[in-house]
Amino acid sequence: MKPQGKKKATIYDLSVLSGCSASTVSAVLNGTWRKRRIKESTAELIQGLAEQHQYTANLQARGLRNSRSGLVGLLLPVHDNRYFSSMAQTFEAQVRSHGKCPVVVSASRDPQEELATVETLISYSIDELFIAGATDPDSVHGLCEAAGIRHINIDLPGTKAPSVISDNYQGARLLTQAIIKRFDDAASPLKPEELFLFGGRNDHASRERIKGFRDIKTELLGHDSDACIQPTGYSPGMTQKAFEAFYEREGKLPRGLFINSSINFEGLLRFMAQHPHETFADIVVGCYDYDPFGSFLPFPVIMIRQDTESMLAKAFELIEETRPAVKIHLIQPELVHPRTALKGPLDSIRDIDA
Amino acid sequence: MKPQGKKKATIYDLSVLSGCSASTVSAVLNGTWRKRRIKESTAELIQGLAEQHQYTANLQARGLRNSRSGLVGLLLPVHDNRYFSSMAQTFEAQVRSHGKCPVVVSASRDPQEELATVETLISYSIDELFIAGATDPDSVHGLCEAAGIRHINIDLPGTKAPSVISDNYQGARLLTQAIIKRFDDAASPLKPEELFLFGGRNDHASRERIKGFRDIKTELLGHDSDACIQPTGYSPGMTQKAFEAFYEREGKLPRGLFINSSINFEGLLRFMAQHPHETFADIVVGCYDYDPFGSFLPFPVIMIRQDTESMLAKAFELIEETRPAVKIHLIQPELVHPRTALKGPLDSIRDIDA
C-alpha cells in the first residue's frame, strides 16, 4: 500500500499526539501562540510533531473560518503579451513578499468574462484584487464593493476605485515626437499625411494616445486629419487587414507609423511576411509597447516601455491605505530608442548553474 | 449606509426565504436537484430567490466539504516569456471549458520555491496540477502523490509521473539542419568550427537539444567539438557575457548560431545593442523558441515553435485517464522560417469594436 492519498494530518491528529487541545495546536501552528501565552515548551513539542507529520494547514478551512483566503488576485486581459505577462511577474513577486498567494487570471477583454471571473474569485474569498486592463472596471468595482474587497484599477482607469495608469497622453506625445524627429535629416521632411496611427480602440488608453498623437502632430507638422487614425482594435488579424487595405489603396506604407500596441505590431509583422524588404525601406515605426526583439527590426523602431514595476508598486501602496482616494495616478512611461535591449523582471531571478 | 461589505446571501438565507430546508436549497443551487428528485416548482422558486439575492456559493465552504476546490493549477518557471505565457493562455481556456477555475503561478525555476508553491496549492485543495518546466518534477510528484492529486509534467519530464514534452532532440536536429542549409549558396560553406550553440543548462531539454545539435552537425559537417557548446543558463545577462567574451576572443561572431531559447536570444540582443550592424552581416541564427518579432530581425532567424496547444491537449487527455502510464509523450515542434508571423492563442479571442 503506497502512501497514495494518505490523509493529511490535521490539528486534531496533532492534538491527540501532543496531548494538547486542538485550539492550542491551532494557535501554535498559526503563529498566534505567543500572544495566547502558550508555554514555549508546548509550542516546541507541537511544532516538532507538525514537522514530523508534515502538517500543513488546510487553507480552505482557515479561509472559511476567517472569511478571507490569503489569495490576492490579478485580473488580466490576456497572458501572452509582454506587457501583461511582465505585470504578472512583478505582481507575483510583490504578493509573495507580503506572505500571500498570488492568483493571476485572464478574461480575454470580454466584459462578461471579466465579471464572471471576478465573481469566481470573490467566491473563493479572495482578499484583494488588482484589475488590469479591464474593459469595464466600474462593474467589476460593483462586485468588489458589494463583497467588501479592496481593489485597484491598473492600466485602464475606472471612476469608482483608485486607478494607476500609464500616462498615455504624455507617452504618445513623446513617441510621436520621436518619430517625427527621426525624419529631421531625411531627404524629404515628413508630411502630416505621411504619419498614421494604427491600432487600439475606444478605450481610455487608446483615446489618450490618439489625443497625444494628434496634439503633438499638429504642433510639429501643422496639421492632422481623421483619416490618419486607424483604430483597428486589439487584434493582429484586424491590424494586418488594415495595413493590407492601406497598401492596396496607396501602393506604399505611411513613412511614419504610430502603432498602438505590440498586439497591433504583430499585425504589421503579418503584413511584412507578405511583402519584400523594400516596402519598409523608408519607414519609421513607433510602438506603444516594448518588446526587445521589436527594437531590432530592420527599420527604426522607437518603443514605449510602460513602467509596470512602478505601476504595481503604486497600486500596492494604495491598496494598503484604509480609505484611498478615488483618483487616477499617472505613471510616466519610458521612451526606448531603436536597438535597445532593456532588462526586465527576469533579470532578478537567479540562475543557478548558469 | 452603502451596501459596503454587505454580507453575501447563504443557503440559510434562501432556506428561510423559501421555506425549504438548507439541504434542498443546496441541492437546487449546485445542480444535483434532479437526481435528488426535487420538485421542479421548488427548484424554480429557489433559483428565482437566488437570482434576486445575487446568491453565489461560497467556494471555500464547498471545497472544504468536498475536499476539492474546483481549482486547477499550472506551475510555470516564469510568466514573462512567450512560450510559457502562451501555455498559460491555452491552459486557461482549456480549464475554463471544463468548468473549473484556472490558477497559474510561477516559481522562478527555483526548486525550493517550486515545492513551497505546490504545497500552498495543495493546501487550497487544488484538484489537478500541471507542472511546466519544473527543475525538480519528481519532488513535486512526491507532494502531489502524498496528497492524492493528479498531476502531469509538461516541458521538462519527470520519472514518476506522465510527462508531455516537446521533442527537443528532433527539434534541435531540424533547427541545426536548417541553419546549415542556409549556407548552401554562401560564398564559403559553413565550417564546423563556425557553428555554435549558446544557452541552456543541464536540464533535460537542453541536453536533448545539445545532443540533436551535435549529432546532425557531425553528420552534415563531419565534426563537432565541445568548444562549440556554450551552456550559459537561462539568463539574458549570462548569455550576453558569453557573447561578449567570444567576440573579444575571436573578433567576430560565429556565422552559425544555435540559441537555446528566447531568453538566451535576449542576451544576443543585448550584445547587438553594443555593436554595429556589420557585426551581424554574415550570420544565421536558429532559436529554439518562437517570437514573431525575432523572426524579422535584420539577419536570417530560423525558429522553433513548440506546440503548446498539442502539449496541453495531450496533458489534459492524460490527466483524465484513471491510471495514466508513467511515460514520456513527445510532441513535435514546428520549424519556422525567417520572416514568418504565426497566429497564436490571441487570435481566437474576439475583439468587439475592432
Added chain:
DNA sequence: TTGAAAGCGCTAACAA
C-alpha cells in the same frame, strides 16, 4: 497557561 464549544457555509447520508 490551556481546553471546551460554537460556528464559518456547504454537502450527503439517512430518515421521513
Added chain:
DNA sequence: TTGTTAGCGCTTTCAA
C-alpha cells in the same frame, strides 16, 4: 419529495 443531522478543518471567544 423533502428535512435532519453531522461534519469538513480551522479559529476564537469564554471559561477554567
